[in-house]
Amino acid sequence: MAESGKHHIAIPVESTDQHTILPVTVVTGLQPGPVLLVIAGIHGSEYAPIVAGQRFGMALDFRTLTGTVMIVHMANLPAYLGRTVYTSPVDGLNLNREFPGNAQGSLSQRIAYTLTNKLYPLADAVLDVHSGDGNEDLRPYWTGYYARAGSADVIKRSKSLAFAFGMQHVVPFEWELGKSANAIWAGSAAVAMGIPSIDVEAGGSGVVDAQAVKLLTEGFNRTLSHLGMIRQRYPSPTGQRIIFDRQSVKSPLSGSWVSLKAAGETVMAGELLGYVTDWHGRTVFEARSPKDGLLMLRLSAPPVSQGETLVVVGSTKSHAGDAP
Numbered sequence: 001m002a003e004s005g006k007h008h009i010a011i012p013v014e015s016t017d018q019h020t021i022l023p024v025t026v027v028t029g030l031q032p033g034p035v036l037l038v039i040a041g042i043h044g045s046e047y048a049p050i051v052a053g054q055r056f057g058m059a060l061d062f063r064t065l066t067g068t069v070m071i072v073h074m075a076n077l078p079a080y081l082g083r084t085v086y087t088s089p090v091d092g093l094n095l096n097r098e099f100p101g102n103a104q105g106s107l108s109q110r111i112a113y114t115l116t117n118k119l120y121p122l123a124d125a126v127l128d129v130h131s132g133d134g135n136e137d138l139r140p141y142w143t144g145y146y147a148r149a150g151s152a153d154v155i156k157r158s159k160s161l162a163f164a165f166g167m168q169h170v171v172p173f174e175w176e177l178g179k180s181a182n183a184i185w186a187g188s189a190a191v192a193m194g195i196p197s198i199d200v201e202a203g204g205s206g207v208v209d210a211q212a213v214k215l216l217t218e219g220f221n222r223t224l225s226h227l228g229m230i231r232q233r234y235p236s237p238t239g240q241r242i243i244f245d246r247q248s249v250k251s252p253l254s255g256s257w258v259s260l261k262a263a264g265e266t267v268m269a270g271e272l273l274g275y276v277t278d279w280h281g282r283t284v285f286e287a288r289s290p291k292d293g294l295l296m297l298r299l300s301a302p303p304v305s306q307g308e309t310l311v312v313v314g315s316t317k318s319h320a321g322d323a324p
């Protein structure tokens with residue numbers, strides 16, 4: 001690991017005909033300790049995580065830090081500069097479906113490979129930080145952990161990280177990762193390598209949401225405290241809730257989405273949440289809530305392609321008494 005201090009570096013990623021960099025801030029404390037890897041900008045139009053990561057890196061003081069923090073500010077610089085949602089303008093791939101990557105693949109696959117081969121092996125914990133994408137309204141903000149993937153120890157430590165981050169809502173992912181082929185996400189790829197990991201989701205709709213940035217920077221510092229990397233202590237979060245049984249409605253055809261509800265609203269089974277029109281404005285699909293619950297995610301912009309998610313409705317329950 002680098003010597004004590006703050007280092008701003010650029011890790012090159014090259015494919016046969018493209019190249020990019022990973023802008024990384026490495027802050028190494030005076031005392032050795034855990035290594036925390038924070039990844040922002042896997043989706044280039046998710047701005048709150050990117051801004052929060054930059055502010056966190058600028059504010060971190062190596063003299064009061066134990067261990068090392070590595071912050072990847074923009075894992076997907078081509079998508080950031082190209083202002084694309086979901087995918088890279090360079091190869092059309094969704095970086096968060098390309099883990100653990102491929103050293104001989106396209107640029108997105110090589111970005112994933114660089115992360116899992118150069119940075120993951122150094123890390124004791126990985127935070128993969130997202131928001132709603134540029135066209136997605138997301139509420140509430142949450143952290144998620146793999147509740148069924150990895151060893152019991154990794155699950156326990158991931159769960160602790162998810163709650164310690166301090167968001168009011170936590171999602172236990174129920175997916176199992178029996179095969180390495182399932183570790184296609186940045187977070188699950190970490191778990192598959194035996195590294196505790198959480199996903200963080202705050203912000204969205206292509207704006208820098210000030211409240212999301214604040215919650216994220218606070219969550220990063222809470223994580224440092226939880227891992228014993230700073231002396232500051234935070235009161236335990238109270239009233240945290242579990243999100244479960246998330247159900248989505250996908251568009252059966254390409255068209256224009258008209259949204260009737262905002263994320264964070266309570267909805268009822270069968271309630272009309274929005275509709276899709278054809279190119280001339282004629283309604284061709286009604287999106288109705290699959291259940292009573294909380295509208296957690298909705299498209300906030302009109303374009304939709306066949307098979308894409310329009311809305312996600314989830315349920316919540318109290319986490320009281322089950323604190324890790």
Ligand SMILES: [Zn+2]
Binds near residue numbers: 043
């Ligand atoms: Zn994302």
